[in-house]
Amino acid sequence: MKKIKTAHVIRVFSYGGAEVLLRECFAHPYFKENVASDLYILDHKKLGLVEEAKPHVNSIRYYKISNWKFFIAYAKFLKHIIAGKYDVVHIHLPAAGWMTIPAKLFNRKTKFVYSEHNLVSFYAKYNYYLSGLAYGFFDCLIYVSHEVGEVVRRVQKGWFFKTKKAVTIPNGINTDKFTNVHRCYNDVNHNFTVGLLARFRPQKRVDRWAEVAAEVHKMNPNIKFLMVGNGPDDEMLRARIKCLNMEGKIELPGMLSDTTSAFKRINIFLLTSDFEGLPLAIIEAMSAGCVPVAGNVGGIKQLPFDGFGYKFDDFNATAIAKVIAAYANDPEKFKTESLQARNFIECNYSLTKQVHEIVALYKALNAEVNLV
Numbered sequence: 042m043k044k045i046k047t048a049h050v051i052r053v054f055s056y057g058g059a060e061v062l063l064r065e066c067f068a069h070p071y072f073k074e075n076v077a078s079d080l081y082i083l084d085h086k087k088l089g090l091v092e093e094a095k096p097h098v099n100s101i102r103y104y105k106i107s108n109w110k111f112f113i114a115y116a117k118f119l120k121h122i123i124a125g126k127y128d129v130v131h132i133h134l135p136a137a138g139w140m141t142i143p144a145k146l147f148n149r150k151t152k153f154v155y156s157e158h159n160l161v162s163f164y165a166k167y168n169y170y171l172s173g174l175a176y177g178f179f180d181c182l183i184y185v186s187h188e189v190g191e192v193v194r195r196v197q198k199g200w201f202f203k204t205k206k207a208v209t210i211p212n213g214i215n216t217d218k219f220t221n222v223h224r225c226y227n228d229v230n231h232n233f234t235v236g237l238l239a240r241f242r243p244q245k246r247v248d249r250w251a252e253v254a255a256e257v258h259k260m261n262p263n264i265k266f267l268m269v270g271n272g273p274d275d276e277m278l279r280a281r282i283k284c285l286n287m288e289g290k291i292e293l294p295g296m297l298s299d300t301t302s303a304f305k306r307i308n309i310f311l312l313t314s315d316f317e318g319l320p321l322a323i324i325e326a327m328s329a330g331c332v333p334v335a336g337n338v339g340g341i342k343q344l345p346f347d348g349f350g351y352k353f354d355d356f357n358a359t360a361i362a363k364v365i366a367a368y369a370n371d372p373e374k375f376k377t378e379s380l381q382a383r384n385f386i387e388c389n390y391s392l393t394k395q396v397h398e399i400v401a402l403y404k405a406l407n408a409e410v411n412l413v
Contacts, residue, residue, distance in 0.1 A: 186340030213395030221330030236307030
């Protein structure tokens with residue numbers, strides 16, 4: 042059977058959740074069997090995942106759009122997309138979304154699909170308005186969580202955020218890669234660790250994360266802390282850690298390409314974000330047997346945490362710290378909830394399930410073209 046020729050467009054290809062998930066899709070056997078992928082990256086600076094993606098795609102192009110040659114690079118990008126005559130152009134994240142739309146004017150038969158990973162009401166104004174105007178040109182919207190779709194429906198007005206077709210396909214992860222087989226539940230108090238893997242963006246509120254860590258440390262100085270990542274709030278985080286007298290107590294290794302090794306060290310995955318779509322990292326953490334403690338925001342609301350983990354509606358560092366300390370003091374409680382978290386992800390958020398649903402969508406869209 043002929044593969045579906047697909048261009049994937051994304052603003053950067055570093056270590057954010059959307060980028061990591063795209064890398065995982067490229068490598069999935071069913072995806073490679075059905076989809077012939079080219080990757081287009083609209084920036085030449087953040088390319089950390091390129092080498093890992095190369096074996097699984099036909100070609101990778103990136104463009105220097107963040108300097109004075111913007112218009113030359115942008116025109117070249119549009120020319121390449123148009124000349125590719127793709128069956129599907131799949132776009133990820135807002136800037137890539139509205140920047141790619143002009144190519145649709147020259148590729149009437151190509152289906153343009155956009156994956157919305159975030160809550161649009163939290164976008165910067167320019168992305169909010171440009172995305173709202175661009176939505177009507179996409180042939181299909183993929184919402185990565187029910188909450189993401191609900192927010193879009195709330196802001197729709199006339200042509201603004203208008204959708205021709207929309208489906209919800211939750212983010213999935215490789216449950217064979219992110220596994221809990223390494224856990225020794227008889228020795229959970231040894232190196233009990235609270236952790237985070239994230240891009241340190243403002244919405245992640247890593248300052249609040251450090252505040253919780255400081256409160257936990259007061260209650261149990263044996264608990265360890267690991268924050269894996271980097272980003273625009275890196276310096277702010279370090280200043281906050283110093284102010285809280287937590288220097289040397291919170292490990293900051295920067296961004297790691299091997300995230301599975303980090304999850305193996307983490308017992309409690311703490312997330313203090315102001316907003317989220319459906320964060321890939323928390324799903325990976327739960328699959329690896331980490332117990333989630335997270336703000337009840339965005340796509341996290343659709344994760345029931347039935348019998349495991351803890352959600353908080355209002356941020357209270359001391360109250361959250363008490364919950365975390367309780368897990369460290371009760372190995373049986375941690376073991377039970379760790380196993381429940383793993384089982385929940387296996388049943389509901391596997392990468393295989395997500396990939397099959399995306400490929401089925403591509404095929405359905407192509408069938409519409411063939412019927413014309």
